[in-house]
Amino acid sequence: MQLRERGEFTAAADLLAQAMELAPHWPEGRFALAESLMLAGEHDQAAVEFKSYLALDPADSMGASAKLVILGANPATAELPRAYVERLFDQYAARFDTALIEDLKYTGPQRIREAITARFPQRRFDHCLDLGCGTGLMGVAIRDLVDRLEGVDLSAKMLAEAHKKRIYDAVTQDDILGALRQKPSTYDLILAADVLVYVGDLAPIFTLVSSALKKSGVFVFTLQVLAVAGFRLGTDQRFSHNPTYVASLLEKPFAAHTITPGSFRREREVDVPGFLVIAETAA
Ligand SMILES: C[S@@+](CC[C@H](N)C(=O)[O-])C[C@H]1O[C@@H](n2cnc3c(N)ncnc32)[C@H](O)[C@@H]1O
Known part of the structure; x- marks a missing residue:
């Protein structure tokens, strides 16, 4: 080596x-x-x-x-192997918070919180699910706006770090799709901070998120920008998605959505172009 x-x-x-x-x-x-x-x-x-x-x-x-x-x-592939994602983040867990915040200048959770409070001033949420919650950085950022906070993640070691923060009411080791399937009409807020970059084809997740949300439910997530159509696995072994393509996938399962460009992390001292999406189910 x-x-x-x-x-x-x-x-x-x-x-x-x-x-x-x-x-x-x-x-x-x-x-x-x-x-x-x-x-x-x-x-x-x-x-x-x-x-x-x-x-x-x-x-x-x-x-x-x-x-x-x-x-x-x-x-081209639409997904990464589950065993790979699990191992990658199990290995990363102990140094994840330091690496993301200090080295990569990761701001995803704060930007998601700011987007929610700007779009829904004064609103509190009853029941939130944090998809791919990892070590709980998103949970820390949103905790005071939600009554019940649940997290789901593939990596047991990331979840162990989240558990140490004592901010989730429940955490489960599962795949996003598996977790969503079990909970129709359950949540009023679902979040995915820097998680859907590990998924190529987002259509099944959008359908299941919309079913897991109650009326007037809110789904907020971040992605990396792909300048050409569709989605693509990059050399960083993360997917990037075209914003117009993502908008077209949101149209059927959600009543409304907004897409805001932004960068939530840096790689080799360069901002990674991304976007933040707020999608809402019908009232
Ligand atoms: C870059 S981390 C982000 C963690 C956290 N959301 C944050 O903002 O700090 C991505 C997390 O998503 C999880 N993940 C990726 N694909 C997943 C899937 N299909 N199901 C559940 N968790 C997944 C990984 O295990 C990892 O903990």
Whole structure:
């Protein structure tokens, strides 16, 4: 790994290839070899190794299928493997708050709160669901505006950090779709701060959110901007979405929506272009 940190990707790949001769069924080693080849610009060979990794770990907890899409070796995808998202955030959980707030200058939760108070001054909410609540940064920002606050997330370690903050009335380890399916006409506020960037096709989520909301319910979320039509998985292994495309998906399940451009985090000292959406169910 020191070779990779020094940018010596071909040397790292050579070393890992030797290691794989001794331990051919070691998934992490196979993935590291594939990634080193990708970084060295050996894209065809990297794709072969990512496919070999997938044979060793069909659940794809390291995200090889996303790398294959980025390499152009697999067709575009509408979702990331659940095992990958779970592992990514389990590994990230302990340093998440510091990394997001200090390094990435993450402001999503505050911007969502400001958007809600500007659109609905004086309104309090009875029952809020925080989708992909992670370590609870969104919960902290919204707690005083809601009576009951629930969170759902795939990552047990992110949820353990949220639990330590003692701001949620309940947290559940589940996929967004699974959590929404169980709760028709339950909430008056549903939030998704920097979460739907891990989902390509948003149509099923929009339908289920609208069913999980009561009348005059509010759904607020952030996304990253894609300048061309539709949605796309980027090299950062997050999806970006075209705002006009997102607006077209919101039309049927929601009575009204507003889309506001903004940036909620920085990557390598550059603002990531995004947008914030408020969608409302009929009164
Ligand atoms: C970048 S973090 C944002 C966390 C929090 N919303 C915040 O603003 O700090 C994304 C979170 O979404 C969760 N997540 C991603 N896809 C998910 C899915 N399909 N179902 C449930 N949680 C998901 C991840 O586990 C992670 O904790």
